[in-house]
Each structure stands twice: as structure tokens, then as C-alpha cells.
Amino acid sequence: MKNYIALLLITIGYCSYAQTIVKQDVVIKQMVNEVSDKNIETIVRKLVSFKTRHTLSDTTSKTEGIGAARNWIKSEYEKYAAASGGRMTVQFDSFLQPVTSRIDKATILKNVLAILKGTDPTDTRVYIISGHYDSRINNIMEANSVEPGAVDDASGTAVSMELARVMSKHAFPATIIFMAVAGEEQGLNGSTHVANRAKDEHWNVDAMLNNDIVGNTHGMENNLKDNTHVRVFSEGVPSTDLPVRGDSLATRRANTGIISLVGNGGENDSPSRQLARYVKETAERYVEHLDVKLIYRRDRFLRGGDHVPFLQNGFTAVRFTEMNEDFTRQHQNIRKENGIDYGDLPDFADYQYIQKVGRMNLSVLANLALAPAQPQNVVVLTSALTNKTSLKWDAPIGKKPAAYYILMRETTSPYWEKKFYIADTQATLEYSKDNYFFAVQAVDADGHESLPVFPKPAR
Template sequence: MKKVFFLCSLLFSPFAYTFSQTVVQRDPAIMQMVTEVSEDSLRAHVDGLVSFGTRHTLSATTGPQGIGAARRWVLGKFQQYAKQSGGRMTATIDTWTLQPDGRRIDKPVEMGNVMATLKGTDPNDDRVFIVTGHIDSRVTDVMNRTSKAPGANDDGSGTAAVIELARVMSKSSFPATIVFVAVSGEEQGLLGAEHLAQRAVDEKWNLEALLNNDIMGSNNSHDTRIINNTIVRVFSEGLPGFETDKRAANIRQYGLENDGKARTLARYVKEVGERYVDNLEVRLIYRNDRYLRGGDHTPFVNRDFAAVRFTEMNENFEHQHQDLRTENGIEYGDHAKFMDFEYLRKNTAMNLANLANLAKAPAQPQNVTMEARNLTNATSLFWQAPKSGKVKGYYVLMRETHWPFWQKKFFTDKLGMTLPYSKDNYFFAVQAVSEDGNESLPVLPRPGMR
């Protein structure tokens, strides 16, 4: 009885935790697109990819089976959806020839990334946002190019998501450009991603964010037997993978080990994804990728682009990189029947919400600075308007230094704000906000003299 009385007293005491209500504000246009993502459509995309027998990078590039036929099929899908874009979407296969490398390429091979570009409508907005999944598949031996390799989940799931995103989003217009890519050669060493990332550098794309989807359509693990389709992981590096030595002093001085471009993007996709997709948690994983594995976001991270990877929470390794067989009553192989297409729908919708919110938002605010000349317990931030986009105002974001994501937002229509919180105890960032409430990626301030 005493324990019960103590609990009741605590609950009704002035020192008990209180929980404030949260108002979820959704852009109706984005919400409509989210509802159009179809479980049945995703299943059809996966079945179509599986039908080519194997999509191994070194498999046939001509004929009805193999990687070549699969690439042409995806191109056909993109071209079909381009017809509903009012001329804004174009599709192509970016091809090149790769010579033997003494590792996982043992003959000259024709490579190809299948790309659909939904051109932005604002001529002053040169921002690019990319979403990827890798089209190639494999079995146990990474050099086996002839055995059936369905690759339904790895990475039919990511490629199907990219196709579905193109289907739904091609009907809408965005100020910025969105590029949908089925990348080749991931299993042989991130080859297509390396090619695309270097192309982005050489052609000076203003690439603000890349979302990579790889193994995101299964809800269970093979050994722990956990079944859960309500969590998806987003992997992001902390320290920058580009010129870390040159940035180290600034990172150390201001404690920015957890605020690189990829980590900032990961926080953004968590907030926006959970805003639009019900019963889905976007779990921040503070690693660039998993142990013993790699993903197509890494070549972009290594070239100083903001890039993250989405992967299911509980992987089933009986259905990844496996020869098709049954042993000890266990069926091995990456078949569609082992997938959860409702889970894939939610993960695809999470991608869509983020791409749409980013592409509809203004560009990032420019020259964001924090006054650091005097010792104060208040923090003053200043910035300039973005290069493109119609701005309703700005959010100043704030979080405690130990906190994983942003805790508070303060709105202003001015180009500066002073808050009664110490810069020694909090991190701050600034976002530009459109009339529809779409936020740009946050920009962390640099300490400055004003």
C-alpha cells in the first residue's frame, strides 16, 4: 500500500514529468504523394527485377536475361513514367566500359546506371537531390555470374523503391531537381556509385543530399528471430570523410564530431520521415555502415556530399548473398516471399517525404554565423537569405550538446535571432522555410565577429 501511495503522490506532484502536446503539420501535397505509394506496385517492381534470373554485374548484357535486360526494363519504367511529367522527366542509361581490376572484375564489362531526372522548375535553383538503390544481385560466390540470384531484397527492395518514387513523383513539380538512379556494380565494389559520385564532382553538381536504399524490405532476423516492421535504420558518418585532417582543429574546438553533413542529413530524414509516415521510427545509427559491409552512399561521403544509407532494422542473412538451396530444413536465398511489402511501402514513403520536402524547400540560408566576441549566456545568430526559393521565414534549431536530435524550433521572419540559451550548453542551426512549411537542410553556424 505504501508503494502505491508513493507512486500516486509522485504522479500528481509538481516535480513529476510533464508531456507537452505535439502538433504534426503536414504539407497536403506531400501527404497526397505519400498515400500514392503502393504495396502492390512495389511487389510488381520486385517481381519484375527477379524475373531476369540474375542481375550479376558480369552477367549477360544482351538477350532476355541478365543485367543488361534488367537495366533496359528499368529504363522502360522510367520512360513510361516520364510521359506523365509534362516533359520535366527524362531517362537514360549512363554507360561506360570497365576494364579488369584483378579483384571482382575479371573481364571488360559494360556498366550502366539507369537514371531518371525530374528537372526542377526554378531556373535559379541548381540544387540536386539523388535517391539510389543498386540493381545488381549475387549469390554466395561474388564471381558467380550464371546461377540464379533473385536479389529480391538485396537490392530489389531499394531499386523497387526508386522505381516507385519515380512513378509517384513524376506527376508533380518541384523547384529543385530530383534524380532517381538504379546503380550498377555495388556487389563488385560500389562501382556504379563511384562513377556517379565522380561525375557529380566533375560536372560540379550542387548535390545537397543523397538517399541510398539497400536491403529495406524484410522485417525479421534469422538468428535472434526478432520480427518488427516499425523501425528502419539510417546510417550516417560523424566525422567528415573528406579532408578530415584540414577540418580537425575546428571540429575539436567546437565539439562538432556529431554534426557532419551526413549526420545532419540523418537527423533531418528522421524528423521528416516520422512526420509523414505513421508507425515508422527512423533509427539513427552512428556509423557510416555495418560491419563487413559497404554501401553506395560511401563514394559520395568520401567526396564531401551529404549521403546516408537506409537499411532494415533486423537483417536476415539466410536470405542475403546465398546460393538457392535447402539445408537442415532451412530455405536459403533472396526470394520475394521472404519480404514484407507493407514495410517496404512505409520505407519508400519515408524516402518520398524527405525528397519532396527537400526539393520544395528554399535553398539553405547563407553565411550563418554565431556571435562569439563576448562572454554571454545568450546566443545571437545571424544569416543571409538563400540563393533560391520563396522564403516564409526561418527556424532556429536548438539541442543540448549530448542530445541526438534537435529539441526545439524557434520561428522568425528576420535574418537573425537572439535566444536566452548559452552557446556553451547547446548546439544551434538555421533552416529556411517555404510558404508551405518545407524546411531546407539545417546549417550550423560558424563562430564569427560581428
Template sequence: MASTKAILAGLGAISALAAGTGINPCAAAAPAGPDLKRKQPEIERIVGAISPRRIEATIRKLVGFHTRHTMSETESDTVGIGAARRWIRSEFERCNAANGGRLQVAFDSHVAPVSRRISRPTEIVNVVATLPGTQEGAKDRIYVVSGHYDSRNTDVMDEKGYAPGANDDASGTAAVMEMACVMSRHQFDATIVFMTVAAEEQGLLGAAHWAEQAKQQKLDIAGMFTNDIIGSSRDEHGKIDDKQVRLFAEGIPVEKEMSEAVRTLVQTGGENDSISRQLARHVKEQGERYVPGFKVSVVQRRDRYLRGGDHMPFLERGYAALRFTEPNEDFKHQHQNVRTENGVVIGDMPEYNDYNYIAKVARVNAAALATLALAPAAPRMVQLRTAQLENDSTLVWQANVEPDLAGYRIVWRDTTAADWQGARWVGNVTEAKVPLSKDNYFFGVQAVDKDGNASVAAYPVPLR
């Protein structure tokens, strides 16, 4: 099989998706589409406004509550998880007042019964700031970004000991709060939910409650990011790597019985084209575009080996969800009582964070969220015609409803490639053919608006 590059060269066009070109390998007189290469000035302003100084101040304030253990003090104004959540809410409200009142700030509360990591019935409170979308046809589409504000010691049931949790996960919480304050100055077509969740360390309880409510209410959660342990660029040996972040993306969902959608993915070789992997491709492309010199390293796992985070309750309910985590964790500085052993300081304290690094990760998040919330939804009902035996590939899809839709483009890659390699702008149509074999390539269809914002790619299923 010839490579994609060789085929396109033979057709007189080299594909360059990363450069944002809409390549038409069929004809020189292709319809002109929006400029996908151009950076959006509004998104550049958002990315540029993310402040390491404010992130550091937020983290040190959270550390100052002594512990944020899920079962810690709730009545004090200075100590415990109750004081922490009230302060987080007050910060969201302060930003909201300064930015024109666009945020809807609320507690999301439920009582967790006794369980393996909950010794008594305990109120679990997420602090949620929602930035409603403004465009008809898009405002009901929701993107969620989270960090967990609870902390822990070596003993996960220790509710009174000093548990600063500066990296795990004041870093993710501060990133989410910073994004909310910066992004609420702007308007987006779709809705963005900035959420700091509780009880991650006790079993992902806060995230699970919110995700379950979303499922019951049939909310259109088009993507979810969690930021958990994004604070340090230094590994356990002292080596610094501040040029990348890991992005964990699930392939085939973990299910007791294979659903029809998963069965179709497996039958067509699309194990690397799950909705979470498609979302990860978008995050990588946009994050690296708007944060130059910083790499988004997609890890093809739902999380670190046999570990978990707050994206998992979303995955379990059928949503696309991803986890951001620093490249190399130093386990001396997480899930540990603060102490000194043999001259080595152990514990999750703020002096071990890299605040410029956290800001870079927050910028990647913000760029990805902004592009998603400004772009159209991924096309629905995308299918590949299979009625005829032919080497061309014909794709069909359902029309989008957004009023600023410009049209669609087809993207493709070799079956051994992780990221899209080629693209063809096809205009505002619902069917198009490309002279590439469905047997040799993976395809996707993206919806694009008039400003050049492209959706996540939708994977085609067979049309028999």
C-alpha cells in the same frame, strides 16, 4: 546546467520542435511564422500513392532475369543484367509518358577496367531518371535517391548462377522506381534524381562513377539516400519488426588529413552536426510525420560495422549521404546460393520480402525527398558571434535567394541530445539573438518558405 525544458519553462514557453512550433523564448510578441506543424496535402498524396502491390510486381520481374550479376549476359532480352537495365529504363519511360513527360531518362555508362571483382573490362550502366526542379534559385539544387539493381551469389564472381537478389537489392531498386513514377506526377522547386545503379556488389562502381562526374561538374548535390536491403521485416529467429527502419548517418568524415571544416566541427564539439547528421535529422522528422507509427532509427555510423553501400562514394566526395536498411538482416537470405540445407531454405528470394514494409520505407524516402525539394536550401555562411563574453548567443547567416522564402528559425538542443529540442522563429532577417549560452547548447539555422517547408539545419561556425 539547467535543462532546455527548465529554461524555456522559466521563460514561459516549452519548446516543441517535433510539433512544429516556432518558439520565441525571448518575448511573448514574437513575429508569426509559417505553420510548420501542418502536413502538406501534396506530400500526403505522394505518400499515399506508394503501392506495395506495384513494388512486389517490380521485384518479381527483376528476380525473373535469373541473375543481374554485373558481368552477366547483356544481349539476351530475358536473362542477365543487360535485359534488367533495359527493362528498368522502359519502366521509367512508361511512367514518364503517363505523367506528362517530366522525367529525363538516360543510361549513365562507363567501362570498368579489370580489378579485384572485375575479371574483364565490363560496361557498367546506371539507369537514371531526373525530375528537374522548376524554381529559379532552387532548380540547380539536387537530391539523389538510389538502389542497386545488380545481384550476386556466395561467390561474388559467379556471373551465371541463379542470383535472384530479391532483397539485396531489388527491394531498393523497386522503391526508387515506385518513387519516380509517383513523384513525377508532381513539380518540385529543386531537382530529384532517381537512380538505379550497377556494380554495387563489385565495389560500388556505378555509384562511384556518377558521384565523381557530379563532383567534376560541380553539381550542387544537397543530399543523397541509398536504399539497400530494405525488403524484410523478419530477423533470423523469425521475429517481426515492421515498425522501423535503420538510417545510417556518418559523423566526422573519414579523411587522411583533417580538413578545416572538420577541424572546426571537432573544435566546437560538433561531431554530431556533420552535414549527413543534419540531413538524417530532417529525414527522421519528416518521415515520422508523414508515416505515422513508423520509426526512423538513426544509427550514428556511416554504415553497418565495416560494411558499405552506394552512399559511400558520395560521402567520400564531400556530399551529405545516408543509407536506409531494414532493422535486422537475415543473412540466410542475402549473398547466398539458393539451396536447402537441413530443411532450411537459403537464398535471396521474393517470398522472404515484406512488401508492405518496403512500401513504408519508400514512403519515408518520398516524404523526406519531397519536403527537401520543396523547401529552401539550408542557409549558408552560418556563424556564431564570439567577440563578446556573454550568455546570449547571436547567429548571423547569408540570405537565401528563393523567391518564396518566408524567413528563418533558430533551432537548438542540449549537448547530450540527438535531435532538436527547441525552435524560435526570427523572421526574414540575417542575424538574431537567443538568450541561451553557446557553451551549453548546439544551434542550427533553418530557412523556411511560405508554405512552412523548412530546410535542413545549418551548423554555425565561430565568427571571430
């Protein structure tokens, strides 16, 4: 079929290489504008006021320790739920964490989940946004010192909570879960429990957004001040595709076909990379003076985050982190040495920057939760030698899309460069499949787009 219209992405704004579609959803834009830096600052300072939120700190006090913090987070979520018309419910996700190298006694941990149930009973998709509410200082096992954790990670927790406040008043076909997890500093304990639960209970997690250290705009070592960039970390070859001990690459390819994209150019087109590109395009459409930097790594060196357990369970996930981290703040005892202040204190956070990060998250979550699901069984036909490209796919499960986009880019380009509007579930383009990369996404009549799907080769 040649039933398509070539649609070039429009380049606008301060970032000359960013492709941005100028059409905005009015309701999403209103939600984006409602995200408040004042509310975010209030949340961060309240979390800091508990003195310590160390995973092993006090759970009985009403004013100090991780127990008081999680009870307050839950009570705030419940306030937001009251405005949801019964769509949002709040729960502790409790579990017994056994002894590890960073947990010296079996401990009950509690994640806090605010679940905004989708309105379409046939739509099983789940979108998750998370920050971790525990904190630490130099000694990872010190539970009862002053451990403010303003940026790491009250900032990410505040993003999750503020978005719950704003989005609870709106309805979405798909389900959105706003999480605050514990045990991140002790070994990703809380997120691991949720990710395992999601797999065991067959949650259809379409995307997971992890916000961790998203509140600082000053890099101490290089003295850089930057409130216009945010990093999105995404893995290449999926964690579930990596060979395990005694398992060869050739065997996995032959027996499962899991890594059939590797060698065909798919190394940079994992589901998480597609999500990262989606974040960049969508966020820069809605948030002024924000440039999303795609970082082609699962995480930073020597570090890990709460998106990792989701990746390891086969879900699509990315991590958001500020552009230039200030390591005099992270995991530091509060002190002053050689004229330098140490400690993750709230006075050093940039709340208007956290607001931008929150708006970025909201624009992505809202568009995804309103869009049709991803197209199914997307393939590029390789049965003939030709300088054209033929693709076909099946309609997504659930909501019927108005149409589809075929995305195209140079093999050396990090961003999708052209879009072709397709009314059918197959198309032939006058471009060589050997010279370009392609993907397919579903779109509804209002322009809400699903995540792109990279095609597998098929004869």
C-alpha cells in the same frame, strides 16, 4: 535582434521521444499515400524473374541477365516520364569499368537515371535517391547462377522506381534524380561513377538517399520480427575532413579551417547527421507506425553502400537499411540446410514494409525539393563572454524563404528539441552557446524546411 517566437516541437505518436511537427502538406501526403505495396512487389518479382542481375552476367538476352534487367528498368522509367509533361528524362549512364579484383575483364556498365528537372531555372539543387539493381550469391565472381536479389537490392531499386512513378506527375523547383545503379556488389562501381560525374560536372547535390536492403522484417538469428523500424546510417566527421597520410589534424585546421567544428561540439553535427535528423522528423510526420532509428555510423561493420562514394566526394548522403537483417538471405546460394531456407527470394520480402520505406523517402525528397535552399554563412558569434547566443547568416541562394528556424538541443540530445521562428537573418537567444547546440534552417510559407546548417564560430 530579438525578433523571434519560441516554438516547442510537439511530441506525438507511439514513440515518446520523437519530436514531430503535426502540420502536413496535403499534396505531399497524397503522394505518400499513393506509394503502392502492390506496385513495389510487382517490380521486385519482375527483377527477380531475370534469374541473375550479376554485374558480369549476360547483356544480350532479352529475358535473362543484367542487360535485360537494365533495359526493363529504363523502359519503366520512360513510362513514368510520359506523365511528367516533359519534365522527366531517362538515360543510361554508361561507362567502361576497368579490371579490378571483382571485375575480371573490362566491362561496360550502365546505371539508369530518371531525371525530374526542377521548374525553377535559378534553383540548381539536386536530390538523388538510389538503389542498386545488380545481385550476387556466395561466390562474388559467379555471374550465371540463379541470383534473385529480392531484398538486396531489388527492394531499394523498387523504392526508387515507385517514387519516380508517383513524383513524375508533380512539379518541384529543384531537380530529383531517381537512380538504379549497377556494380554495387563488385565494389560500388556504378555509384562511384555517378558521384565522380556529379563532382566533375559541378552538380549541386544537396542530399543523396541510398536504399539498400530495405525489404526484410525478420531477423533469423534473434527471431525478431519488426516492421516499424528502419535504420538511417550517417557519418560523423565528414569523409572529406579526415586527414590523409602525412597530413596532421592541426595542419588541416590551420590551413583550411575544414575541421573547425571538431572540438566545438560539431563532431555529431556533420551535414549527413543533419540529414538523418531531418529524415526522422519528416518521415515520422507523414508515415504511420514508422520509427526511424539514427545509427551514428557511415555503414555496418564489414559492409559498404552506394552512399559512400558521394560522401567521399563531399556530398551529403545517408543509407537506409532494415532494422534486423536476415543473413540467410543475403549473398546466398538458393538451398536448404538443416531445415533452413537460404536465398534472397521474393516470397520472403515484406512489401508493406518496403512501402513504408518508400513513403519515408518520398516525404523527405518532396519537402526538400519544395523548400528554400539552406541558409548561407551561418555563424555563432564568440567575440564576448556571455550567457546568451547570437547567430547570424545570409539568405539562401534562389527562392526567398518566408522565415527561418533556429534549432536548439541539449548537447547530449540526439534530436532537435526547440525551434525559434525568426523573421530576420540574425537573432540573440536567451540561452548559452556553451550549454546548447544550435542550427539554422530556411522555411517557406507552406512549412517546407531546408536542411539545417550547424554554425561555425566567428568573432
